[in-house]
Amino acid sequence: MEVPIPDPQQPVTPTSQGHMDRHRQNDWGSVQYDSRFDEYWIVAGSARQCLFYCPWCGEKLPPSQRNAWFEKVETLGFDPWGDTLPEAFRSEAWRTTSVT
Ligand SMILES: [Zn+2]
Numbered sequence: 001m002e003v004p005i006p007d008p009q010q011p012v013t014p015t016s017q018g019h020m021d022r023h024r025q026n027d028w029g030s031v032q033y034d035s036r037f038d039e040y041w042i043v044a045g046s047a048r049q050c051l052f053y054c055p056w057c058g059e060k061l062p063p064s065q066r067n068a069w070f071e072k073v074e075t076l077g078f079d080p081w082g083d084t085l086p087e088a089f090r091s092e093a094w095r096t097t098s099v100t
Pocket of ligand 1 (some may be wrong): 019056
């Protein structure tokens with residue numbers, strides 16, 4: 001899945017790289033992790049190419065939470081492209097804590 005849209009809100013640097021924590025060969029950041037969306041991706045020109053399987057071990061990666069992120073932001077009445085969002089939406093916190 002190619003995602004040409006720009007990111008409306010820059011993510012905070014995650015404390016965990018998720019699945020990539022298992023792979024020290026990823027130390028140079030070949031595979032990027034966006035904790036907001038639980039997405040793994042590589043640079044593809046000016047876009048992101050999402051990964052569905054781990055390139056190191058072949059394990060299936062978790063499904064993207066991108067659509068859920070947008071739905072949640074909009075449900076709370078924010079404009080994801082313009083508004084300053086609560087800190088929780090710049091990390092995985094929105095999925096793991098209750099944000100009102
Ligand atoms: Zn793996």
